[in-house]
Structure formats: C-alpha cells, structure tokens
Amino acid sequence: MIVGITGGTGFIGGAVTRELETQGDRIVLFSRSDRPGCRKFSEASPLDVSGCGGLVHLAGESILGVWTREKRRRILESRVEGTRRLVEGIAAIPETLRPRVLVSASAIGFYGETGDRVVDEDSPAGSGFLSEVTQAWEAEAMKATLLGVRVVCLRIGFVLGRGGAMKLVAPIFRAGLGGRLGSGRQWMSCIGVDDLALMVAESLRNESISGALNAVMPSPVTNAEFTRAVAHGVRRPAIFPVPAWVLRLTLGDLSHLLLDSQRVIPKRLEEHGFRYRYPTLEAAVDHSV
DSSP states (O other): OEEEEETTTSHHHHHHHHHHHHTTOEEEEEESSOOTTOEEOOSSSOOOOTTOSEEEEOOOOOOOSOOOHHHHHHHHHHHHHHHHHHHHHHHTSOGGGSOSEEEEEEEGGGGOOOTTOEEOTTSOOOOSHHHHHHHHHHHHHHGGGGGTOEEEEEEEOEEESSSTTHHHHHHHHHTTOOOOBTTSOSEEOEEEHHHHHHHHHHHHHOTTOOEEEEESOSSOEEHHHHHHHHHHHHTOOOOOOBOHHHHHHHHGGGGHHHHSOOEEOOHHHHHTTOOOSSOSHHHHHHHHO
16 A cells, blocks of 8 residues: 555654565655655645555654643644645545545543543533644544545554653652652553554554554553563662652643543454553563563
C-alpha cells in the first residue's frame, strides 16, 4: 500500500514509518516545512493525498508545556483544522481514486478523569479541556466516512519508548531522582511505541476495524507501579515523591496529565485478537530505557 503519513518525522511517526516499510509499504510523508521528498502539510489548505491508498494522521501541536490561552488554542486548532484540511484533500479526489482508510490519532483524554472506574470504547466522553479537544478531533476525522473512507480513531495512551515523554522521564530516574507523583494511586494506561506502530498497521489492513480503538496495554497500572517499573528498568531507587500541590503550582492545568486517573482497557483490540510485542509494563519499560 502507498501510505501518506502526517507527523511522520516525530517519535511516534518514525516508529510507524519503520513498521510500515518493514511490511513492504511505500511511505509518502507530509511536512510543515519544505523538506525534499515530502508533500506540504498545512492547516490553511487541503492536502494533496492523491495516489495514497491509506492515510495515517499524527500531526498536532505538542501538549507538553504550560497551557496558556495561546497554547490551548494551538493544541485545539492544530488538530481540528489539520484534520479538516486532510478530509478536504480526500474530498477533492474522484471517488474511485480516494484512499480506502484513514487512521487518525486521538487520545484516551477523551474519557477525562475516570478514577477507579474501568472504561472502554463504549464508555461516554468525559469532561475537561483534553476531552473537548479529542471529541472535536475525532468528529473531524469521522467526516471522512461520508466520503466512503473507513476511519479508525486511535485513542492513544501514555507512550513508552526511547523518545516522547519517556525522553524526559528516564534521565530523572537514572539520576536517582524519580518517585511517584501525587498519591501514586492514579491509574495510567500505557502502550509501547512499537506496539502502537503495529496497531496502526493492523488498522490500515483489517477492514473489520473502524471507529474508536483504545491504543493501550491490556492492563492499566497505578502511577506507583509505573514508578517501580521505571526504577527497576534503570536500576536506581525511586525515593523522591512529588506532592500533587507542587505539580499543580508549577505546571498549572498540565498537571492533569500526571495526576488524573485513566483506567482504560483495549476492549476492541482484544476482540480482534491483537498480539502485543510488549504486553506488560515491565517488558515495555525495559525496551524503553
């Protein structure tokens, strides 16, 4: 398949590109900058997706950083407008030549704070900024179904790998400064980046998969369990807990990413018999640090 990828040069995009190339696909990358061999990605005009049999949409403003009003605007608009321009690009192609499938990134932020409640793809949306962003994001992607395109919205959890957020976390633990965040009882739903890339490949090829798909491991873990696993992976103690009030004071609303509980399970992946390379936290962490 010829697969167009937005955000293909980032941490997740790089893993997806490598996986698809290994499986024999030809990749067409989209970039905001004028990179040789890449097509233009813009939030202002429709994308040229001609010739692509499948699309993987990963582009969007990073959620890391202080959530000022301007940062919030960029987080929301980059996802909504970028996805809208992608769907407009599909609509501009004659129906018989359109991509057959769109795999669009989303996030488990869709469910908001879940406490100890287990949620799956049939659970309702939560509340809060990230939930509002993911709902608007998915709504734009799902408009491609009106054009005859199968759409999969991957609700991605905390991604483990040698990059992304773990690029910030691992050095702290290696220095012996790691510790649980807040009470440590909040739930985390993680996924290894290589398994995430496999999920993208499976979503592109398996015509029975559509709609929302939780891209997480089979079993959520508490932050305390996550802390112990990373400390074990780097062979250092983790004895410096960070109180919740410190995170709220220093990070503002971004602290929700670290303190909110999200106990999400991959019901639909399990129904499709997906086979993980790293099905446990310990296996994925060892591969990430």
